Amino acid sequence: MFSLVFWGAVITLTVGVIAKFVLDRKQSLYRITGIEYSIAALVMVLIVIPATSYFGIQAAKMNQLTFNENWGGFEINAKLIKTQCERDGWNVKHSYKGDPYQYVWYTDITDKDGKVIGQERHEETRYHDIPYCSEEWTFVIETTLGDFTIADRNLPPNPNKYRYRAWVSVPDNLPSGIPEFWSNAKARIERGDNGPVTVRKSYTNYILASQSTILRRFNDSIDDYKTKNLLPEINSKIHDFYYSNRVYFVGVGTMPSWQTALNRFNGALGASLEGDLHIVIVDAAKIPNPDNYAGAVIAYWQSVEFGKDALSKNGILLILGTRDKKTIEWSRAYTGMPLGNEALLLELRNKLPKCNLDPETLLGHPQAIIIGNQVKVRSSKSILEKIFWGANTFKRIHMGDHEGEAPGFGFLMHELQPTTGQKVGILLIVTLFSGVAWGACIGFGTPRLHRNRFH
Secondary structure: OHHHHHHHHHHHHHHHHHHHHHHHHOOOOOOOOHHHHHHHHHHHHHHHHHHHHHHHHHHHHHHHHEEEEEEEEEEEEEEEEEEEOOOOOOOOOOEEEEEEEEEEEEEEEEOOOOOEEEEEEEEEEEEEEEEOEOEEEEEEEEEOOEEEEEEEEEEOOOHHHHEOOOOOOOOOOOOEOOOHHHHHHHHHHHOOOOOEEEEEEEEEOHHHHOOOOOOOOOOOOHHHHHHOOOOOOOOOOOEOOOEOOOEEEEOOOOOOOHHHHHHHHHHHHHHHHOOEEEEEEEEHHHOOOHHHHHHHHHHHHOOHHHHHHOOOOOEEEEEEEEOOOOEOOEEEEEEOOOOOOHHHHHHHHHHOOOOEOOHHHHOOOOEEEEEOOEEEEEOOOOHHHHHHOOOOOOOOOOOOOOEOOEOOOHHHHHHOOOOHHHHHHHHHHHHHHHHHHHHHHHOOOOHHHHHHHHO
16 A cells, blocks of 8 residues: 555656646746645645545455356246337337427527527427337346346237327337247246246455465366366356356267256255356266366366356356266366365265266256245255255355354455556546646636735
């Protein structure tokens, strides 16, 4: 912080000296007096610059601490909102111009002294906004993680049956009808098979933000595996409103149904245990050392290469080696936290080999029973359901202060320092404030007062 205050003071005083020198040379009526310069300098150096530096550093640290993670949940309800349309309605989306009318307004006429001496009349032809249909429909899916608008103010199915004016037909290129995505969700919910939902949320991660701690994971084989195209990149994107692909295929081709099954599993895992599972299925014939490979994947996924989207603290990495794409030969597992859930990870390592490698056997089809705002997961008794909700159930480990099972990594915040870019940003803000300070000095008095002061 001292260096920021020092350079902020240098910038501020230099800008003030330059402004004073230029105005003195020009004998300007707005010259900065010695008293003004001293007062502004003291206020900036003793109050504004230290405060700006302090709060700037805190904001920079919080920015470094903020990362992204997946939250899982379920659909609750498919809602249809019908909007009645009127001419010039503020909430009408699809309309055309019609019904011309004359709009009249007046402007003041002033003399050279600014006194109003009359008014000038203006008139122009304007048009009303006429809706194409008497109704517009909005399709919303309510979920345990918020509402998703699937289509905003579509025209109804067969929109010409809903013409606002019988003689004006509806253009074919306007969006209309019931979206298939919403219709499918509605059908799922009505039969009691609410679909899964994933959203991205921000959270605090001291370990990933730390610039020097030995708690950061490392593996010297990352570059070698990347060269051989054996390291998948972690996915952080959401598609089709609230789905995320978290099954990664390495050397085994694409295997159907896995993404859908894991989305559902993560809906249950996120809603009840706040976890987020990623599965890597890799050709075991290409991995002579499973431990080294698994260590490379977790180190890669939590490296600076993925920035704010590195594997989060609620993330679980499960790597499954297979030779025939039918049976699991070996498995390795990590969590986004370096400590906690050790018994669960050991169980994942020991119980999965020789199991069938198919989404139904491993992930099952967990369902959500939603009562009010509470979600209860009904298990389908798959292998991973029994493990994650079993004796060694997954626990989201708190990262801050030491409490219970939380190891307490809040102390790592003291390691953080603003990056070069953040320091430059803080100094730019200081420069802006210095401009305000010297501008206040320059405009302190009227020209008459300055004339009295200097002559």
